[in-house]
Amino acid sequence: MMNITCPFCGKRNESEFIHGGPVGAVRPDPNAVSDEEWVEYLTVTPNPLGPVQEKWWHARGCGEWFSIWRDTRTHDIVEAPDGTT
């Protein structure tokens, strides 16, 4: 169970949070992209062996959505919202 830094509350147990998936591509204009581009936007997310930027929701806390950089090999939070690690 990780110890995640919420920008408002500080470090809290992972169990207070809900994982919101990796930060993927910016939502394209659905009326301007090709089918292939749309499918890729929907289904392909970053899956790095290393730091990934991901969203977390402090669901059992202040309700803030925020993102952190977490190393998927070690689970080290390499960059927290407040810049700390």
Next chain:
Amino acid sequence: MVQRNRRASGGRIDRNRPLHFTFNGKLYEGFEGDTLASALLANGIRLTARSFKYHRPRSIMGHGVEEPATLVELDGEDASGNRPATTVPLRDGLSARSVNCWPSPEFDLGGINQLLSRFIPAGFYYKTFKWPNWHLFEPSIRRAAGLAAAPESPPASGHFEARNAHADVLIAGAGPAGLQAALEAGRAGKRVFLADEGAEAGGSLLNRNLSIGGRSALDWVEDAVAELRGMENVTHLQNATVWAYREHNLMIVNEREPELDGVLERSWRVRVGEVVIATGATERAMVFGDNDRPGVMLASSVQAYVNRWGVTPGQRMVLFTNNNSVYAVAADLAAAGMQVEAILDCRKTVPPEAVKLVPDIPVHAATVAGDVRGRKGVRAVKAVPVTGGAGRWIDCDVLGCSGGWNPTVHLWSQSRSTLRFDEDLAAFVPDEAVQNCRAVGAAAGDLTLDRIVGGGEDLAYAIEPLWRVNVPGQRGKAFLDVQNDVSVSDVHLALREGYDNVEHVKRYTTGGMGIDQGKTGNINIIGTVAMQKGVPLQEVGTTTFRSPYTPVSFGAIGGLREGWRLFPYRHTPVTQWNKDHGAVMYEAGARWRRPGYFPKPGEGLQEAVNRECRAVREGVGVYDGSPLGTFELKGRDVPKFLDFIYSNIMSTLKPGDGRYGLMLSEDGLILDDGVAFRLDEHRWMISTSTGHADAVNQHMEKLLQTEFPDWQVLITTVTSQWNNATICGPKAREVLQAVDSDIDLSPEAFPFMSFREGTVAGFPARVVRVSFTGELSYEVNVAPRHMAALWDKVMEVGAPFGILPVGSESSHVLRVEKGFLSLGHEVDGTVDAYDLGMGWVMSKKKPDYLGKRSVQLRRSGGGTRRELVGILADDPNQQIPEGAPLTPGGRKEATDGLVTACVWSVVNNRWVGLALLEDGHARQGETAHVRLKDDVIPVTVTKPVFHDPEGKLLRS
């Protein structure tokens, strides 16, 4: 009852407090402070176990968690199995049995396996038991496997507890290094959490006879413990094992016998800044022929029994070593009056300072134990030159071995920190830390006291590794893993067959996979592999150290949470009324407990449901709709936001009006359905299905906070601020009038899909005209503090109208009759709004909204769609199982549909069903076929609505 191996004095036991216990049915006596193992040795019990595979006679070899040989099963209140005898504190009335031998260790029928041993080498089961099939053999193999019996019942009394704790520094182990670290951190004012697996602090100092600065080391321990006790910033636990090192320095501790009535064990989750691993070191066994014979022990354990428990495991000792540590052992034993016949030291030359400790004991350098006599107990050991050649027999009844010491690096390794093989220590030691932790003392490879505590006095540690004795003439098996009966020949066989990775060897031979996790033997397996392959140990590497460090009862891990508290449960103010009125309650969505139906005495589900449905269709019913998710949205951008998350247009709503809508996920699947109402210019209220309230909340907040931070929308969850009683049926208006409201209820003043604020029964209320039943319906929302009173009033006033409470079963029937969508039934991750005949809800005007593009894309594939239809069996009394497949012509082949619901319709007086059917919309009037196991039900395909198709009633 004489404890014939108990010394007259000495040891940390209370001779004035005798304890009586039984072992394998016989009564014995021990003392307060004993472990089961020390008491058995005191009583001269040698045969304590039979081994797992060959059922060889075994005795106690160690004195702590490393014990590989003697596992016992406890009876009575503390009944549990597979406990190393060395870790069982002696209690009065304790009753223990050897595991894995029947009828007794002395006479064990399984012993027959010894004669067959040559036919059952490592991995033999991969090669045989194949014909005619494994099933023939499995039952007997399984009976033989397993050790103790499984527990039959939970603890008769008491409960387990799990706690959270926080500290600046956690110290694992209260030996000299751990105590030293605790004193330093404590004095520095840090929040310290000190946990040690033993009954008392001191670690190895309890077993040895050392001094610090001229005083007894145990006095130093006493002072340290006393000082720590005086620090309010220090938590010091004994009988508490740090068994897991998790990510981000979360440490899991299992505390046995906590000082609180009724708490059996306590599990601690400790989040700490720094971890100090002071877990000491474990002595390794020596590997030679018949090295498992009863009486072959770890040298340090013999020393521990003598010094700590005042027990002499035997009378005539021989010691066998490859390092200096046994010389202090020999000195202690001699001082205790034991006859030490000889020390066999495989090193070519023995350091003089070591020899100086044992002036009267013959020391044989460059000599090994080549063989052992005595099947049920050591009678003699054969001293053989390490270079081979003729040996000579030395009589003895105990052979104490020291193969050197392994720093206890389990926690270190669990933290993902790395290990390196230290040539000087001939052991794996901590290398790079990857989390904030450090190892100290023996765990760090500092194997002498002076390097830990200033003034500590003991002998330097000088080792020449001996992974296995390799002299000719050894007849017996040389065991590497005593618990799993893995011998050198097994490892050689594995290597010979090509299982040459250490992980292969471990799995093929099962070496190190016992309950002791090979604490005394793994390194010898690695060494044996290295010798055979002619590579350094570093290259062979270790197998993974996995939590737990020692076995932990599941009860402690679970804490208080099992049973009723496993999942949260939610009540409404009407829950009690429901129970009082015989409702059958069960789990609904989002952990709510809801009434399924309200049977009269002697009434079954169907009769009750029919009654409730008839009331709604012909008179009036009421249900508690409180669990529906409800949110208030505020801000200028709410209209834009709702237009984005709903598939239809909400922004055009006038204050007081509402609309039904669908929420789609970005990949075009149906997320939820619900209604949105505009309260005034900038305030909105939306309601969601019960089951998806949390998901929708998360969905909305995520969009607003991560995608559209500049949109001005503020969301407040009011699910529990507004409970509702939903009055539905032709007489709903009359009943609500009678309940008394200041709201004009006339259809003109208060039409369908609108919202009014006012009072009902004198309570402030929000009344909403929505309908999930297809009837005239008022959803009366009041504050929970008024809900019970409102409910009573509605039931009382409604009585003359024949009002009935309606459970979720009836709600299901009523919505099916109307063909209203239910997420749990019709929506399973493939259908879209068009399939459901709800194309009207997919806005054509809006250029973009969540899911629009994906739905278009999916439909552009041109594949056939499964569309919602009604189905009617020819026989009105024919029920169709919900979930049953439809197949072409009813043949047993790929399905072309699915029955999503089937209910007894009171208005049609027959069974009616809903189904998702390929091209269903085009197949109205045709016959489709429901495929059952041995039967086919032909059904007529209809529109998915069986009551008031024009929807006049709900608008009335």
Next chain:
Amino acid sequence: MCIVINIITIMQNYSVFSLARNALTGHRNWPQVWRSPPLKDRYDVVVIGAGGHGLATAYYLAKEFGITNVAVLERGWLGGGNIARNTVTIRSNYMRDESIPFYVKSVAMYEGLTDELNFNMMHSKRTMVDVVQTWPKLRELRRRQLVMDIYGSTYEQITTEELRRRIPALTGGGPDARLPVICGMVHTDAGVNRHDAVAWGYARAADARGVEIHQQTAVQSLLRGADGSIEGVETNRGTVRAKKVVVAVSGHTTTLTETAGLKLPLRTMNLTAFVSEPVKPLVDVIVNCPDSGFYFSQSDKGEMVIGGAPDMGQSFRRDIKQHVFEDTVTAMLSLFPSFKKLKLMRQWGGHLDIAHDASPIMDQTEMPGLFVTAGWWGGYKAIPAGGLTLAHLVAKGEPHPLMAPFTLGRFRHLDFVMEAGTTTAR
């Protein structure tokens, strides 16, 4: 097709007789289970990953399609990935037409695997019993029941009494419990076997047919030819060329495919399992409790082998999430209160990649000659059928009918195969 010159080595037959014969010679004459040949610089097919799927694919390439010039490259030790970590549940109780026949085939192949490979899989067809605790779950399982029946997979509902008779240790979940037991569903086709035997058996049999297995051989990148098709792989032991390359590296699929600039709808997750101390036989079926979120079976060694839900978030760290672990344990204790005194002996994690719709992906990628088998969540049960059908695709260039639904094409129009969340025992 060209004539393949087989270099089949004679595989020592395993039997009680060969065992006895070897006993008399002190087991000194057992041959190597697989060779350690030198690594060549070119093969017809390179399979990356000596796990269950990789080894099975190599075996069936050789056996069914006569393609024996095959190298299986393994970064670590053979059979050391998820096949060394899974909970060996073999079953076919799925929900959709796309899935059921595939797993029915796989289960059948598993049942014959001991003879097929002359290696004792210790296959124990002991049935799986679902403990049903909510009505929606019962409706879902009933839905599966009748579709499964079409494909000859068995699933029968039993009463709570019968359920408790078959699983005496199931003493929780009474009428007044938080989630009372409603009934059971029995899947008699289900079984367990020995995971190491599967890896070693396939490796030994593939090796005997000429396939080369190279351990400690890490593939660092995929090589794209001038025409855009796969040309080979770069390894820590040099370049190995092949016109056909199979990626069978659960968890690390995208790590490899990204080296060729490919994008796949996969995310790597961590799934954990744990075993209890070994005890005498107590439960002789696989117990699955989907409403509570755990499942277990008792191994022949006597350990309860227990699995639960996956962790949130992507992970390549085989770690234990304490709170996820506690969820599983408390759920188990609620239905099996006597396990409070049972002890945890070992726990571990494994990472696997999950596709966007949580169904497997077996296909040739947009890079000609490069094949993937991925998205296996509970892929152990699929090893024989997965290996056979993928070998078919590699050899013939067109998907085997059983695997057709699992190709990448389904994502083109978002036609997902949604089996997700239909059981915890995946």
Next chain:
Amino acid sequence: MSYDVTIERCGQKALFDLKGALDAVSQWAGDALPSLPIRPNSRTEEDGIELFHIGRDHWITRAPLAQEDAIEARLKPTDCPADISIVRVSDTMTFFCIVGPDAGQVMSIACPMDLHDSVFRTDAVSYTEVFGLKALVMRCQDGIEFAVEQSFADMVEDYLIRATA
């Protein structure tokens, strides 16, 4: 011995949820409320009216139930400008008080957050987990006070009884 604590399921109080920028909310509230706390997860109190700052641009005010209507009349939720939100939420939460020498130990069973007085000071208030549920936790005289979503109150009571049995 067992835990030395007393547990009270507290009566209802007036609660209002306030959202919006600090200035906007303070300006609208005027002297209807004490000054808004600015430090995250801190609280202020003036003559019986408390204010909790428990999220970004998010406050909760708590007062005796008797003052509910008066406060609502002063805050005028329906009239407040578009950029702030004021909602009466008095019924949404149930409060529990755990007081006595062992209150901390009982809370350590319920709550994973560090409630040590060196970290969780007297004016601290925060949402966190209690028995796995979202809960609002703060200090009270000789102990800890926390609130859970009202529909969970029976379950939490059951839990507390078991924990201190």
